[in-house]
Amino acid sequence: MITISTALDIIERETPKLVAERVAIEDSVGRVLAEDVVADTDMPPFDRSQMDGYAVRAADTKDAPAVLRLVGESAAGRGWKGRLKAGEAVRIMTGAPLPAGADAVQKIELTSEADGTVTINEPTAKGRFIVSKGKEVKRGATVLRRGTRISPANISVPAAFGYAKLKVSKRPRVAILATGTEIVPVAKRPKPDQIRNSNSLMLASLCQSAGAETVILPTVGDKLSDLTAAIASAAKTSDLVITTGGVSVGKYDLTKEAVAGLGAEIFFEKVKLKPGKPTVFARVKKAYFFGLPGNPVSAAVTFHLLVRRALMLMQSASAIELPSGFAVIEGEAKGTRERDSYLPATLATDAEGRLLAVPLRWHGSSDFIGFASADALVKIPAGGSLASGEVCEVLFL
Numbered sequence: 001m002i003t004i005s006t007a008l009d010i011i012e013r014e015t016p017k018l019v020a021e022r023v024a025i026e027d028s029v030g031r032v033l034a035e036d037v038v039a040d041t042d043m044p045p046f047d048r049s050q051m052d053g054y055a056v057r058a059a060d061t062k063d064a065p066a067v068l069r070l071v072g073e074s075a076a077g078r079g080w081k082g083r084l085k086a087g088e089a090v091r092i093m094t095g096a097p098l099p100a101g102a103d104a105v106q107k108i109e110l111t112s113e114a115d116g117t118v119t120i121n122e123p124t125a126k127g128r129f130i131v132s133k134g135k136e137v138k139r140g141a142t143v144l145r146r147g148t149r150i151s152p153a154n155i156s157v158p159a160a161f162g163y164a165k166l167k168v169s170k171r172p173r174v175a176i177l178a179t180g181t182e183i184v185p186v187a188k189r190p191k192p193d194q195i196r197n198s199n200s201l202m203l204a205s206l207c208q209s210a211g212a213e214t215v216i217l218p219t220v221g222d223k224l225s226d227l228t229a230a231i232a233s234a235a236k237t238s239d240l241v242i243t244t245g246g247v248s249v250g251k252y253d254l255t256k257e258a259v260a261g262l263g264a265e266i267f268f269e270k271v272k273l274k275p276g277k278p279t280v281f282a283r284v285k286k287a288y289f290f291g292l293p294g295n296p297v298s299a300a301v302t303f304h305l306l307v308r309r310a311l312m313l314m315q316s317a318s319a320i321e322l323p324s325g326f327a328v329i330e331g332e333a334k335g336t337r338e339r340d341s342y343l344p345a346t347l348a349t350d351a352e353g354r355l356l357a358v359p360l361r362w363h364g365s366s367d368f369i370g371f372a373s374a375d376a377l378v379k380i381p382a383g384g385s386l387a388s389g390e391v392c393e394v395l396f397l
């Protein structure tokens with residue numbers, strides 16, 4: 001049995017990086033950049049007005065009210081081409097370029113226009129209501145680094161600098177295979193000793209949110225030949241095969257035997273982790289393989305801690321882990337002697353501004369209904385326990 005950090009090191013060492021491809025920017029959300037995004041212009045590209053108002057020379061407004069001669073208009077997309085002289089003003093709109101000769105804007109609310117003149121009612125100062133050329137970024141600057149995932153928050157950056165196509169890492173192709181004679185499809189009514197397959201959809205959506213493209217394979221029962229055939233076939237067309245079930249020590253836990261029979265190189269098969277001890281990581285022919293426990297919560301936790309990392313490494317992402325931090329635990333939590341435990345919790349804040357982790361009331365590692373409302377996993381180091389009010393490490397889900 002290896003520690004979680006050894007398991008993470010092994011994943012980091014063994015996981016191959018996928019090649020890059022170019023995609024239309026429209027299709028890039030969720031993908032990991034395989035190139036730096038570089039500004040091809042200053043931003044803003046010209047001195048830009050922040051207000052609807054009048055472009056002026058600040059000195060002309062010193063003894064406001066000041067009556068200035070209106071000599072033109074600068075609209076967004078249609079700038080005024082002349083040069084502003086002393087005693088003159090140009091009507092200007094938000095987003096429009098500041099005319100040459102002007103050094104300030106006064107907002108429309110503090111002016112009045114009549115008969116070819118404008119009265120500036122209050123002084124404005126040099127640079128007021130102007131964002132100068134290159135203030136936000138200079139041409140040639142790197143504005144997004146390779147390894148960054150494109151998201152709704154940052155897609156406007158490559159868009160603004162002309163990246164109609166983006167070089168991104170290929171999406172890992174992941175095959176998901178639920179195993180277990182008791183497992184029936186979601187649409188089927190289970191007999192008294194059967195269970196619906198909730199793992200495959202959960203894992204497929206977790207993989208997709210980590211940037212992968214997924215196929216859910218038909219479930220296989222606990223029969224060695226079927227299991228072996230299903231894994232072999234999945235390994236042919238996938239970068240990663242994920243199974244659930246059949247990794248512990250019961251008579252019908254056959255996953256390890258199946259991958260061993262395919263000549264797999266097994267990197268680890270037991271991790272000091274609760275839940276999720278019997279997790280297997282291997283290479284089966286050209287594909288990589290995670291054998292996760294069947295318990296839905298164990299499958300989710302091992303995904304978050306281990307599988308997600310492999311998917312991010314395949315995409316050469318710079319952030320390969322869930323975001324983590326610290327919180328104050330509200331309520332006590334017991335760990336186990338030799339494994340680190342990860343306990344589902346909800347997050348809250350208190351009036352002192354502290355982040356609180358409130359362990360879920362749940363029925364243990366098969367309780368996926370309780371787990372469904374978790375915002376975070378609280379880490380309880382092996383051999384320890386947490387008293388209410390202690391600071392704990394949390395992973396944000």
Ligand code: AMP
Binds near residue numbers: 246248
């Ligand atoms: P196993 O790891 O095969 O011993 O399974 C552990 C528990 O998880 C058993 O109660 C299984 O019925 C349950 N389980 C296994 N696979 C799934 C699945 N795909 N969906 C929901 N529950 C499952």
Ligand code: MG
Binds near residue numbers: 294
């Ligand atoms: Mg089973």
